[in-house]
Amino acid sequence: HLMSMSDVTAAELTTLVRNAAKHKTAVKAAFDANQAPSGLIHSLTGKTIAMMFSKRSTRTRVSTEAAVTMMGGHPMFLGKDDIQLGVNESLLDTSKVISSMTSCMVARVGPHSDVAGLAEHSAVPVINALSDDFHPLQSIADFLTIHEVFADRASGSGLGLEGLKVAWIGDSNNVLFDLATACVKLGVNISVASPEGYGIPDRMRQIINNAAQGVASAGKLSETTSPEEAIKDADILVTDTWVSMGQEAETQRRLKAFAGYQITNDLAKRGGAKPGWKFMHCLPRHAEEVADEVFYSPRSLVFPEAENRLWAAVSALEAFVVNRGKIN
Ligand code: CP
Numbered sequence: 001h002l003m004s005m006s007d008v009t010a011a012e013l014t015t016l017v018r019n020a021a022k023h024k025t026a027v028k029a030a031f032d033a034n035q036a037p038s039g040l041i042h043s044l045t046g047k048t049i050a051m052m053f054s055k056r057s058t059r060t061r062v063s064t065e066a067a068v069t070m071m072g073g074h075p076m077f078l079g080k081d082d083i084q085l086g087v088n089e090s091l092l093d094t095s096k097v098i099s100s101m102t103s104c105m106v107a108r109v110g111p112h113s114d115v116a117g118l119a120e121h122s123a124v125p126v127i128n129a130l131s132d133d134f135h136p137l138q139s140i141a142d143f144l145t146i147h148e149v150f151a152d153r154a155s156g157s158g159l160g161l162e163g164l165k166v167a168w169i170g171d172s173n174n175v176l177f178d179l180a181t182a183c184v185k186l187g188v189n190i191s192v193a194s195p196e197g198y199g200i201p202d203r204m205r206q207i208i209n210n211a212a213q214g215v216a217s218a219g220k221l222s223e224t225t226s227p228e229e230a231i232k233d234a235d236i237l238v239t240d241t242w243v244s245m246g247q248e249a250e251t252q253r254r255l256k257a258f259a260g261y262q263i264t265n266d267l268a269k270r271g272g273a274k275p276g277w278k279f280m281h282c283l284p285r286h287a288e289e290v291a292d293e294v295f296y297s298p299r300s301l302v303f304p305e306a307e308n309r310l311w312a313a314v315s316a317l318e319a320f321v322v323n324r325g326k327i328n
């Protein structure tokens with residue numbers, strides 16, 4: 001199963017990213033030549049991938065459906081009103097039934113225990129398509145994006161990203177927890193600036209710091225309430241929505257608490273980001289967390305990052321479904 005970035009070693013994450021890059025190049029070349037992507041097209045033939053989504057999605061849904069199609073399988077989208085999950089039927093029963101007829105469950109849920117519960121009782125691999133705690137597919141895509149832009153400049157082995165600095169400015173959420181875990185594994189330092197009361201919960205800090213175990217040159221996590229402090233010498237500035245799905249009732253309180261955390265050119269300058277700094281965001285984006293001058297600028301990697309969700313999905317499906325968890 002792929003529940004979070006804690007499920008993969010540094011070497012496995014490196015392989016997932018490298019495979020994503022390899023498939024991106026090969027499939028684009030095949031499509032440009034008006035050919036089918038030969039290495040992938042039969043890998044999921046005859047297989048159905050159940051996509052159980054209890055929350056809205058653009059990128060995760062489209063990338064997963066497109067990836068499964070590219071691999072010759074059938075993506076079966078099951079929205080929250082389509083199946084009995086959580087309304088009329090327990091997770092245990094749902095998991096047993098759906099996993100008896102399909103080759104994988106890709107699930108987007110609220111509480112992480114929901115996707116963990118599906119995995120516990122499933123006969124097939126389960127991929128977390130976003131829970132309240134983690135977003136592993138996003139982290140794979142994010143590191144593919146970072147690798148594409150920074151691999152040449154950084155020194156070191158693996159993905160060649162050791163020593164880079166990511167500054168996360170905003171809410172401590174699901175996307176951050178997996179991104180930070182991935183950063184630590186890949187030797188990338190990450191500094192997180194969140195307002196008082198919106199920092200990383202102890203349980204998550206422990207998970208992120210545990211990611212350093214067995215990693216020769218692990219990245220370091222640092223935390224502050226000052227966006228400027230986090231931004232100092234950063235190569236990449238990252239944020240996400242201040243109001244994640246399910247937190248809508250807190251919108252007014254959150255907008256107030258996060259005032260001053262909007263990423264702007266001025267903030268990056270005041271904080272002292274590296275001259276060539278880049279901007280990333282998993283999307284969907286709202287103007288309050290990042291100004292247009294950054295979001296639509298040449299510094300912004302957000303659209304390649306979104307496209308890379310497709311190649312991350314291909315790589316994850318290959319590793320967890322085609323190769324049944326053997327990541328090579
Ligand atoms: N980044 C991301 O997961 O987007 P969606 O919510 O649109 O899938």
Ligand code: NVA
Pocket residue numbers: 130173174175240241243244245282283284
């Ligand atoms: N943190 C956001 C991410 C959406 C992709 C949410 O959970 O809504």
